[in-house]
Amino acid sequence: MNRSHRVSVVVVAALVVTAAACGSDDDATDTAADTAADTAADTAADTAADTAADTAADTAAAPTEGAELRAWGWASSETEDAALTGLLGEYATQSGTAVTFEPQPEYDTALQAALSAGDPPDFFYVDSFKLPDLAAAGALAPVPSGAITDPDDIYPSLQAAFTYDGTWYCPPKDFSTLGLVYDADALAEAGIEPPTTMDELAAAAAALTTDTRTGLVFGPELARAGVFMLANGGYITNDDVTEMTLDTEGNRAALQYLADMFAAGNAAKPSDIEAGWAGEALGKGSAAMVIEGNWIVGFLADNFPDRNWGVVELPEGSAGRGTFAFTVCYGVGTENESDAAWAAVDYLTGPEGAQKWTAAFNVMPARESLADAWLADKPELEPFLNGADYAQPWQFTPGFGDVVTEFNTQFEQLIAGDITVDDLVVSVTEAGESVLG
Amino acid sequence: MTETASAGPVSGSPAMGGAAQTAPPSVRRRKGRGNRGRSQRATLHRRDPLIGWLFAAPALLGLVVFLAIPIALTLWVSFRDWTGLGSPFDSESVGLDNYRELLTEPGLRRRDFAISLRNTFYYVIIVVPVQTFFAMFLAFLVNQRFLRGRGGFRTLLYFPSVTSSIAITLIWLVLFAQSGIVNRILPFSDINWFDEPNGLVHNLLGVFGVDRAPGWAETEVFELRLWDWLSGPSVALLTIMLLAIWTTSGTMMLIFLGGLQNISRDIEEAAAVDGATWWKRFRYVVLPMLRPQMYLAVTLGVIGTWQVFDQVYASNLGGPQKTTLTPALLVYLQAFDNSQAGLAAATAVILFFIILLFTFLQRRVTGSSDQTP
Numbered sequence: 001m002n003r004s005h006r007v008s009v010v011v012v013a014a015l016v017v018t019a020a021a022c023g024s025d026d027d028a029t030d031t032a033a034d035t036a037a038d039t040a041a042d043t044a045a046d047t048a049a050d051t052a053a054d055t056a057a058d059t060a061a062a063p064t065e066g067a068e069l070r071a072w073g074w075a076s077s078e079t080e081d082a083a084l085t086g087l088l089g090e091y092a093t094q095s096g097t098a099v100t101f102e103p104q105p106e107y108d109t110a111l112q113a114a115l116s117a118g119d120p121p122d123f124f125y126v127d128s129f130k131l132p133d134l135a136a137a138g139a140l141a142p143v144p145s146g147a148i149t150d151p152d153d154i155y156p157s158l159q160a161a162f163t164y165d166g167t168w169y170c171p172p173k174d175f176s177t178l179g180l181v182y183d184a185d186a187l188a189e190a191g192i193e194p195p196t197t198m199d200e201l202a203a204a205a206a207a208l209t210t211d212t213r214t215g216l217v218f219g220p221e222l223a224r225a226g227v228f229m230l231a232n233g234g235y236i237t238n239d240d241v242t243e244m245t246l247d248t249e250g251n252r253a254a255l256q257y258l259a260d261m262f263a264a265g266n267a268a269k270p271s272d273i274e275a276g277w278a279g280e281a282l283g284k285g286s287a288a289m290v291i292e293g294n295w296i297v298g299f300l301a302d303n304f305p306d307r308n309w310g311v312v313e314l315p316e317g318s319a320g321r322g323t324f325a326f327t328v329c330y331g332v333g334t335e336n337e338s339d340a341a342w343a344a345v346d347y348l349t350g351p352e353g354a355q356k357w358t359a360a361f362n363v364m365p366a367r368e369s370l371a372d373a374w375l376a377d378k379p380e381l382e383p384f385l386n387g388a389d390y391a392q393p394w395q396f397t398p399g400f401g402d403v404v405t406e407f408n409t410q411f412e413q414l415i416a417g418d419i420t421v422d423d424l425v426v427s428v429t430e431a432g433e434s435v436l437g
Numbered sequence: 438m439t440e441t442a443s444a445g446p447v448s449g450s451p452a453m454g455g456a457a458q459t460a461p462p463s464v465r466r467r468k469g470r471g472n473r474g475r476s477q478r479a480t481l482h483r484r485d486p487l488i489g490w491l492f493a494a495p496a497l498l499g500l501v502v503f504l505a506i507p508i509a510l511t512l513w514v515s516f517r518d519w520t521g522l523g524s525p526f527d528s529e530s531v532g533l534d535n536y537r538e539l540l541t542e543p544g545l546r547r548r549d550f551a552i553s554l555r556n557t558f559y560y561v562i563i564v565v566p567v568q569t570f571f572a573m574f575l576a577f578l579v580n581q582r583f584l585r586g587r588g589g590f591r592t593l594l595y596f597p598s599v600t601s602s603i604a605i606t607l608i609w610l611v612l613f614a615q616s617g618i619v620n621r622i623l624p625f626s627d628i629n630w631f632d633e634p635n636g637l638v639h640n641l642l643g644v645f646g647v648d649r650a651p652g653w654a655e656t657e658v659f660e661l662r663l664w665d666w667l668s669g670p671s672v673a674l675l676t677i678m679l680l681a682i683w684t685t686s687g688t689m690m691l692i693f694l695g696g697l698q699n700i701s702r703d704i705e706e707a708a709a710v711d712g713a714t715w716w717k718r719f720r721y722v723v724l725p726m727l728r729p730q731m732y733l734a735v736t737l738g739v740i741g742t743w744q745v746f747d748q749v750y751a752s753n754l755g756g757p758q759k760t761t762l763t764p765a766l767l768v769y770l771q772a773f774d775n776s777q778a779g780l781a782a783a784t785a786v787i788l789f790f791i792i793l794l795f796t797f798l799q800r801r802v803t804g805s806s807d808q809t810p
Contacts, residue, residue, distance in 0.1 A: 109773050115522050133776035137522035271632045274615050398520070401775045402545050409758050412634070434544025
């Protein structure tokens with residue numbers, strides 16, 4: 001009892017203090033002080049702006065001198081953040097523009113809040129999947145002509161991934177594709193060559209599956225299963241994402257192929273073998289082959305340095321090979337578009353910046369002219385780069401994300417044996433048509 | 438016996454009445470003082486309302502800025518095509534389209550909404566009764582006079598309620614993993630708890646050899662087959678229910694503990710003298726006197742469970758197979774993943790009316806006009 005009295009006294013005291021603090025906002029002295037401070041700050045800002053304007057007028061060659069920019073991205077690894085900060089530091093010395101990189105933990109939410117408040121960062125990461133949403137909402141400024149060095153050097157498919165309704169919105173910083181990443185020791189032990197066709201893949205998956213290891217592991221989602229449809233010449237929609245094209249022979253064959261492989265136990269989703277994602281499963285040795293992209297390289301090196309792995313292009317289906325390209329660009333907001341921001345984006349995505357950036361990581365440069373140098377440095381990653389020739393950009397139209405989620409849900413049921421390929425095709429097509437209208 | 442029983446709730450009201458009776462004298466005194474110096478006091482009295490508003494202003498300002506305006510904006514946005522990627526004032530009106538998409542037009546959006554309603558319905562009707570009775574049970578335990586270290590137990594039982602729900606969810610994920618502690622303790626269990634989409638009723642029927650929907654259950658009602666509506670919560674959702682019950686019971690326990698400590702020992706003793714058994718004392722004396730607390734606990738429970746978000750966000754994000762999708766999570770996904778803030782706002786408004794309806798129904802069932810706060 002005594003203690004609870006003491007607690008309530010403390011609570012009351014805290015409330016009183018809070019109330020007093022709130023009350024003091026109305027004090028005349030405070031207001032006066034605030035006003036004084038504001039005026040001082042305004043004057044300072046004005047002067048700074050004037051000076052900046054003067055300087056800009058004087059030296060037309062360096063319009064970005066003295067500018068201060070904020071760049072946003074999602075938080076990835078510490079090494080990646082450090083590399084980007086280092087690159088921005090070099091840019092600051094060259095140009096006199098200071099850019100602060102602020103990684104955001106809940107990126108989409110944070111960016112959306114900043115955009116709807118009318119105060120976006122000067123430039124920011126845009127995922128190709130999110131680009132149509134942002135472009136359709138008018139949140140992104142189109143690339144001004146001449147702002148980006150040699151735009152024709154950028155892979156056309158990547159430029160297309162950031163073009164919406166005929167307008168090019170932002171230059172890609174890098175890209176990744178999917179490949180078949182395998183446990184080299186496991187394959188050598190079983191005397192199997194990396195598979196090049198779908199039949200070989202099925203046979204290899206069966207041969208590599210043991211009590212503690214599954215032959216093929218990938219996340220149960222369109223971004224992985226889709227490569228089998230692409231290899232059969234099909235896909236979930238047409239190129240313009242205006243029509244559902246799921247109901248074709250090629251797609252049905254691809255889905256049946258996967259359903260059979262899962263039913264036989266030669267393929268599994270990561271959560272079935274207690275892994276967060278396929279890369280982790282490969283590292284732990286519970287998967288012999290996985291379908292993943294460039295990001296797995298750094299992950300394996302950091303977490304499973306002893307794993308002896310290799311990568312090949314995804315196997316050929318009835319219509320050739322299929323893979324997805326995942327790419328991210330630097331967007332500039334319409335609200336606060338500035339020359340300084342475009343100049344910084346040009347440096348980061350231009351020949352010099354992109355070369356330094358992709359040398360530090362295992363992602364691939366979006367510029368064709370940098371491909372050879374990159375490959376000379378990382379010859380073992382050639383299959384990922386080869387994917388660029390036939391990759392499908394991971395992108396749809398605004399609102400289509402729900403359909404992708406529906407496909408993933410149905411696909412999980414398919415590989416669990418709860419529904420048939422026909423059930424999936426019919427219900428996802430219906431769902432897609434209700435959204436595409 | 439019945440007389441003793443009814444004495445319970447009745448004896449509570451004199452205390453209330455007593456408090457009410459002490460108020461009038463003070464009012465009379467103020468009136469008397471006012472009459473004595475009328476001219477002077479009158480000006481003060483005229484200013485009374487103003488001073489009152491002034492004192493209330495900080496709280497009112499907070500309510501208007503952080504509650505009234507956002508609610509009004511949500512309602513307004515729910516009639517617009519706002520993407521959430523620009524200023525809402527640049528968006529265009531779409532009339533009732535958002536509501537139509539969720540309620541009347543067959544399609545994916547209505548289907549997702551129906552699934553989230555089904556999931557949460559099961560969640561509410563299981564979590565609320567279980568957590569309420571469990572909390573009451575805990576309150577009885579720690580209210581026992583013979584229990585040593587009651588304070589320590591109270592703190593322990595309340596602890597989950599004050600811990601971050603995200604942190605607890607992460608611990609739950611580890612406990613219920615396939616090779617986790619729960620599976621090691623339970624014999625013959627190798628369930629991947631958070632990844633098991635099949636409904637409980639479905640699983641139960643499976644034991645009896647029913648693994649396909651019977652003909653009548655194929656009928657579609659509001660986007661889902663009757664079989665889907667009746668299949669019960671998935672194992673994954675059940676795991677989240679256990680988590681919610683465990684964390685919320687502590688808070689509810691405090692509510693009941695407050696009620697129990699208000700019940701005078703004399704009343705229970707009087708009942709005991711009249712020959713009432715333990716069960717009868719509980720059923721006819723204690724329980725009726727706990728009615729206000731019961732009402733509060735169930736109301737808070739219903740509102741809280743319909744809004745469940747953080748546990749599903751941190752664990753499964755709606756999966757597996759959308760069996761942990763809830764309306765609140767759907768609002769988040771629509772607004773931030775799919776850039777459809779207008780649709781999200783419409784979902785939120787419908788959720789608001791569902792909660793209103795359930796609270797009203799529940800008030801009808803558990804509350805009566807004279808005893809509820």
